[in-house]
Amino acid sequence: MIPKHFTASVVTTAIESGVQGIGYWASTRAYAWQGEDYAQAVIMDKESERPHMYVLNHETIKAGIHMIMDKENEMDLDDSYRHAVRKAVLDYDAGQIDGDLADQIVQAATLGDVIYG
DSSP: OOOHHHHHHHHHHHHHTGGGTTTTTEEEEEEEEOSTTOEEEEEEESSSSSOOEEEESHHHHHHHHHHHHOTTOOOSOOHHHHHHHHHHHHTTOGGGOOHHHHHHHHHHHHHSSOOOO
16 A cells, blocks of 8 residues: 555656656656645656656556566566665655656656666
């Protein structure tokens, strides 16, 4: 079980970390933060030939986390990232998710793989 405050923290970190988060490949179109249990955003992939919009919310971030933690997932991701995300989730400590890890989670959640960075 991944609590809402955890996914809200990931959204916040991904957006507010700028280019250390998702800012180098995505632009934020809308962002709402309403305390530790709620953060949502709409982002646009500005690197794609045909930009797409994606919603970041509890469900999408949770899906991205599960994709990263799934050892069977063939995502192009170093095991150290998988371990770091797994540890943060098991510790219930979203503070362990920095901008780089938040970026990996958002890419998994929206693009289905880590494409950028």
